[in-house]
Amino acid sequence: MDFKSIVFRELLEDEYFIQWLIAPDNVSDKYWQSWMKNNPDKATVLRDIKAVVNAIDPKSTYQLNMAEKNEILGHIKQYAGQKKCQESSWNRSRPKPRKLTNTILMAACFVILAILTAKYFGVFDPIPVQEPPVTEQMISKQTTKGTKSSFYLPDGTLVKLNSSSSLMFPAAFSDTLREVKLVGQAFFEVTRNEAAPFVVETEHLDVQVLGTSFDVLSYPGSERFEVAVASGKVKVNSFAGNQEILTKTEMTQLDVHSGQLIKSHFDPVYQLGWKDGVLVFEDETFEKVFERLEYWYGVTITVSPSMAIDKSYTGKYDNQSLENVLIGMSTVLDFRFKIDGKQVTIFH
Known part of the structure; x- marks a missing residue:
């Protein structure tokens, strides 16, 4: 049994504590305030029980079904069966409990039942704190007119970015996917990783590879959207639902009007010469x-x-x-x- 449960049981077996919950007065208030100050490690449990009692509205009742009643009754019986007649070992200086009337005794039974029910349904359990979602850190590389750029991605993939282009990618790729977003033109020499496909997302096309080198042309406002493969194999998907598999010296061009992918061969110097x-x-x-x-x-x-x-x-x-x-x-x-x-x- 954990510490919190021990304190919980200890309090509910204390006659003076139950009396204070039902019919508090100045003397008992001072005693339990002093008790909390002297027992800071137990004070949280006391406050929780007090909060449940204060929240009880006798006018509002919840109708339990038979299974729930039997289950809760079983827990109450378990507590009652384990309780023994014994003198409290707590501070002898506390005031003597007042004699309780039948009305107060009934109220006490109701409060104990309510507290045990709250305990059973986890009211006193700590509320799990949800960690805020981790925002994925993104990096953006950009070039202006007349400039080009070469750099490596976190997985070791080499990128050559043509002028007036941009590439966005995460600071660290996941174990199952490497995805980047391209605007403009770029040449990729992809580090092979069969467990994590490399995907280039553009305005009209997605290109997926495992490890290869290829060129993607996708400038906004242009009607030229092309993918050319220098080595290996790539899969090209258009947003219109068409697909092409390309190998070395093969390319595909997107017809922006029909959404069709047009496959052909290309001259490497003409198509890829810009990177050199x-x-x-x-x-x-x-x-x-x-x-x-x-x-x-x-x-x-x-x-x-x-x-x-x-x-x-x-x-x-x-x-x-x-x-x-x-x-x-x-x-x-x-x-x-x-x-x-x-x-x-x-x-x-």
Whole structure:
């Protein structure tokens, strides 16, 4: 029997305590206040019992079913059977109990029954304190126009983040799932862990792998949503409910209008060259070319209204400056340019 239960039984077997609960007076109040001060380790149990008695409303009764009555009666009988006629060993200096009338005796029986019932149903049990939920710490890596970033995730996965992109991930992955959220473009070299799949969540696609390297393109406001695999195998799920399994040199493109995934093969230099500083254009209009240059170099390009930029362009630049790239393009489109800090003007 634990300490709290011993004190509980000790109090209920004390005639003077029961009298105080039913018909307190100044003398008994002073005695039990002094008792609590001298017995701080037992005072909590006394206060609990007193709180139950104070909360009793004789006008409100709860009708127990037969099984509940029998079970509670059994507990009362158990307490009564164990009680022996003995002199209290407590402080002899306490006042002598007053003679109780029949009404008070009936009330005392009612109070004892109520307290035993409360004890049985766990009223005196400590209320479990719920720990506040642990908020998962998230980390966000971002790049602006003209910048790229390389870093490792908590599991050792290497990430190369393209310009104007962001990646959000937890400070520590769980044992069963490694999930990140991507906006923009990133290349992943995933550390293999068969027990914890690696999932990249984007605006329209989810990519799931165990251990592989692949590229995800998902810029907001764009109609290009692509996944390209450099090694291993990945599973791509679109939010429209379509799925593709990709292996090395295979890619899929999302048709944003139909929700279909279109599978094909790709040129690694064209699709993945950006992570190594290689800028590749393949039959792209100059409007798209200038847009990509803005992201790549972090500049704003203004084109003269008189220029026709609907021509297509194909070219490759390996870690070249913006000036060298524009010089190479100008021979095809026949234009001149001016670079003033982050402002670039294209004109005839």
